[in-house]
Amino acid sequence: MDILAIQADRTVYVDLDGTLIRSDLLWETLFLAARQRPDLMARVPFWTARGKAYLKARLAESVEFDAALLPYRTEVVEALRVERERGRRIVLATGANERLADAVAAHLGLFDAVMASSETVNLTAEAKLARIEAECGDKGFDYYGNSHEDVCLLDKAVEPIVVAPDRAVHRWHGRTGSARIDETPGQLKALAKTMRPHQWAKNVLVFVPTVLMQEYLDPGMLFACVLAFLSFSFAASSVYILNDLLDLDADRRHRTKRHRPFASGRVPIPHGLALGLGLFLSAFAIALLLPPGFGAILAAYMVATTAYSFFLKRMLLIDVLTLAGLYTVRIIAGGSAAGVEISFWLLAFSIFFFLSLALVKRFTELQDFGTGATRSSTGRGYVDADMETLAQAGIASGFASVLVLALYIDSFEVAQQYSEPYLVWPLCPLVLYLIVRIWILARRNEMHEDPVVFIMRDWRSQAMIAAGGLMFLLAAYV
Template sequence: MACPLVVDLDGTLIRSDLLVECGLRYLRRSPLEAMRPLLWLGQGKALLKTRLAERGEVDVTTLPYEPAVLALIDEARRDGRPVVLATASHVSLADAVAEHLGCFDEIVASTETTNLAGGLKRDLLVERFGERGFDYAGNASADLPVWRAARHAYVVNAGEGLLRRACAQGNVAGVLGAAADRRGQAWRDWLSALRVHQWAKNILLFVPLLAAHVFDDPSRLLAVFAAFVLFGQCASSVYLLNDLLDLEEDRRHPRKRERPFAAGKLPVAAGLLVSPLLLLPAFGLAALLLPWPFVAAMGGYYLLTLAYSLHVKRMIGLDVIALAVLYTFRIVAGAAAAQVPLSFWILAFSMFMFLSLAMLKRYAELVDARASGADVGGRGRGYLPSDLEMLGPLGAAAGYLSVLVLALYIHDPATAAAYARPELIWMACPLLLFWLTRMWMLAHRGEMHDDPMVFALRDRTSIAIGVAFLLIFGVAA
């Protein structure tokens, strides 16, 4: 028999870890039973893998497969060599992957009583094929004993330290994968995963300072700058967790499938580690440096975002209201950090404006879905392309109501007392009407990014209108 090629699964054939992915799916579906996996782990890792595989189904058709390993398998098959999938993942997952790819002659994997990793995998392969009777492709330190027993070792997506240890064994026939080529790209992937560009939304924290006319107070300004950074850390932590919980949905999305975790550019386990490492210092420093109402506002933002990621975003109507509240939380947090009172008018304007933008986000997704013939509900949302005709008028009406709130604010006697030339603020109304109308028309034509805030921050017309809006209020003051 020709020397078989044995291929590992997690981190080798796929740029991910199925145990972690199953755990995340379990957490998303059963958040109130998040501690149960610890009980299973107490009875052995093999049982943990079995229970999570039973409850955390993975769509193997969307997994980020490693092209270099697939090419290695194709070469082995052309040479008439048997190809074996040998993995520490549960056998049910291995069977699903093998059925999807259709390129394996044999499968060996973990069961409820056996965790097929490290020395145990080596012993099984040596017993089956003999010492030096197989080639092996792996990616982790647990594969070192298997590589040692193999005829040829293929090292996939390994770090420099592990690669040196593998090469020291003297049988490395190939180094595969994009890990080495992407080391210079890793920091860009992390910036993308952390959504640092989304920190621009935290400019809303400065709105209460402007509205209270205390933007020239250094102590308040410094406090809001600190709040800006800490709120950004909190938001990035949530973005990481959201991406980890949405792996399968993102992989089905034409753009989101390129996100670092969905595409396998960053390890899923690393995201699980970095998320709390961002969150805990953010709250710790906030408690030390800023008033407790800011900590409470940021805590409310985090809890609502977590609820949104786990469940609320799949609830029609409640999802867009939650998004509007999340934007408003930034304004509340800014007022708390600056220790200035919150105006009824700001809160009313914020809720209607951001409800319109939240509906615009869903509307843009529906336009994309209709154009591609897809169903947004299949991406984890409760909407259908046929909901466009209802969602559009609702969202536009919410936006126009925000303009009405602005007009009523101008008419308020308190506004006349706060501004030297309050009549100039009327100029902001047609600007806002034009901007909202344009945004909705662009979305209707399919020219809108599925996140309107990101679109607005990159759109020259929107930026110009924003600058003009600020100038009007500045001159009126």
């Protein structure tokens, strides 16, 4: 009997979590349940107390699961297709719950059978090995695995195939030199990307009150603003991570968001949780160095952003009003950190201006989903028929911000604060240019990122901001 015939007589067993997919279905279903059924989260500790198998079963039955959205390892899938073409029997052998495993097997159409965890049996490590050996007898088996729980199976396999190994399997592979499939890129860069450091530009808003009060040469105030900037940046990043974990299925349906580190599986969910917790604690540790009012504002910001991540972002109009409010909170926090009083005019301008940008964000998201977008497909409270309304409301809100700015420039407050207040008037056409240009680009489907980040990156927008800053300086010191 030749080698190919011997191989064909052996069954190939394939692990699911971390091997066939770049994720873990226990974590996936936990965050799916948190988004789809947040009312069940209080039961999770009690389910956990009854064992991992029971927890997996309850989560699996609680969520709407789409196996087609999972981040499959293409090299593993292709290797299994080759094995199937050679006539080999392939079994999906996984610790994931049987309901989920069956869905994956049905989607791929590569497996002859499925071994998976039930409500009472967690089919991992020795339990999985015993099941496989009972089925194979003396024929032996081949096994694809990746984690420390797979070491005992890899040891017993005739032909072990290591896939993106964890530390334990990496050490095992170093001793044995077995076949290896490793398509996981360096995680450090991807982990940093989960923090979205480019979004930290939004937190420059904490400097606005100090700058407008012309206190930017005061080192104490500037240092307080720097601390506030770092605190808000870390806090925002922790919420971005939470938001991405709650939005895994929606991101995977999106044209560009499916490449995000968690959605693509480049960063394991537990790593993201650890990073998010570290950022959260760091944010509040920094807040302790600032006035108590700042800490209270930061806490309110975290509550609001967490509520946004869980449910507010799916509520019609409430989502964009919340986003506008969160930008304004940054300004309020900057004033609190530096001990600067916030002008009513500044708050009014901020609400209208950032509401316009929030509406741009929703408008472009609907564009990306195209005709037929529904609340289910977008994960938001909008459908494609809402695009024109969003555009009209966004443009109107932007113009309202310019009106507020004009009234502020004509106020007694500006006359008192600036020696040449008429030099501030060019701010109105500059802001109009920013708003109208952003909406024109959005209507042309040329706005493919967060509009606030776009402003920070776009040289024309930067030129308008620089010109506005120059106008303020001239008005104050000429």
